[in-house]
Amino acid sequence: MDQQAITAAYRRYAPVYDFLFGPVFEPGRRRLVEALNCRPGDEILEVGVGTGLSLPYYPSHAHVTGIDLSPHMLARANIQVRRHGLRNVALMAMDVQRLSFPDASFDKVSALYVASVVPDPAEMMQELERVCRPGGEVVIVNHFTRNNGVVARIERGLAPLARSLGFRPLFPLDAFIGLTRLELTEAMPVNAFGYWTLLRFRNPS
Numbered sequence: 001m002d003q004q005a006i007t008a009a010y011r012r013y014a015p016v017y018d019f020l021f022g023p024v025f026e027p028g029r030r031r032l033v034e035a036l037n038c039r040p041g042d043e044i045l046e047v048g049v050g051t052g053l054s055l056p057y058y059p060s061h062a063h064v065t066g067i068d069l070s071p072h073m074l075a076r077a078n079i080q081v082r083r084h085g086l087r088n089v090a091l092m093a094m095d096v097q098r099l100s101f102p103d104a105s106f107d108k109v110s111a112l113y114v115a116s117v118v119p120d121p122a123e124m125m126q127e128l129e130r131v132c133r134p135g136g137e138v139v140i141v142n143h144f145t146r147n148n149g150v151v152a153r154i155e156r157g158l159a160p161l162a163r164s165l166g167f168r169p170l171f172p173l174d175a176f177i178g179l180t181r182l183e184l185t186e187a188m189p190v191n192a193f194g195y196w197t198l199l200r201f202r203n204p205s
Contacts, residue, residue, distance in 0.1 A: 002119050002163075003095070007070055009166025010050075014072035017051050021113075028141040028190040028198065029054040029112060035139050035186075035200055036108050038062035045106040045131060047096040047124070048114025052077030056084045065106075067094040097123040104133040113196075115142040116171040125180040129203060138182055138201040141190060144173035151195070173197065181205070 013020070033054060038044060040061040046054065049066030050073045058064045066089060068074050074091055081089050094100060096111075097120055109132050111124075118124045128138050145155055155169040177184055182201035190198045 003069065005163040006117060006119070006166055009164065010070035011072045013166065014051065014070065014076055017073070017076070018053060022053055024192060025053075025113060025196075027192075028196050030057055031188075031190050031198055032110055032112060032139050032141050033057040035198060036110060036137070038108070042107040043105065044108050044110065045101070046110045046112070047128070048111055048117065049074070049077055049091065050112070052080035052089075052091070054110075054112055055080055055086055055089050058088070060088050062088065064089045066091045067096065067099075069093070069095055096127060099127045099131055101131045103130055105131045107133055107136050109136070109138045111138070111140045111142070113142060115140055115176060116168040117166060121176060122179040125182070129180060129182055129205070132182075132203045134203055134205055136203050138203065140199045140201070141196055142176075142199075143171065143196050144176065145170050146195075 036044065038059050042062040044058065044062050044064045046064060046066045049068045052066065055064065055066065055077065066077060068077065071093055074093055077091055081091065096114065096118055109128050111128065115121055115124065132138055180201065183204050184199060185202050186200035188198050190196050
């Protein structure tokens with residue numbers, strides 16, 4: 001995985017992303033926003049905001065900054081913002097591995113379906129920890145590798161196509177959790193068949 005492959009993949013996905021992934025990922029989007037429990041005045045960062053399908057679910061009393069590497073996905077997200085009149089949302093083109101925000105800028109950070117996309121998940125997690133305020137939370141929804149069964153065989157078969165797909169089919173949960181000093185406080189299955197997982201972390205630093 002590298003930035004060129006990611007940008008190329010999501011240039012292809014942008015026109016059809018909402019159709020292909022909107023309904024199937026919808027429960028995870030709703031559950032993530034619920035898990036954030038946004039309070040009045042909270043500063044929220046959503047990384048990998050994509051086409052902005054999650055943005056209407058955030059309460060208007062919280063300020064949401066959404067970032068994405070793909071300009072084509074961000075263009076779609078801007079349409080969402082205008083369509084829903086989301087005055088509490090700001091969108092920026094930015095690499096999650098090199099965030100331009102100061103330390104401790106956000107009360108809560110969310111990452112939907114992006115952890116297995118970035119070239120270096122460890123750098124992503126370090127940056128999310130850095131910009132999250134002490135005592136704040138980082139909530140992630142992503143797929144993680146199955147250890148056996150039909151799905152595991154499909155994941156192994158798709159692994160060589162990661163660059164073209166724009167994400168890693170093989171993405172072990174334990175290895176991902178080991179990348180961060182954030183404290184894991186909750187893990188739960190979401191979406192169809194529980195294939196995706198919601199992870200809630202607390203920033204103890």
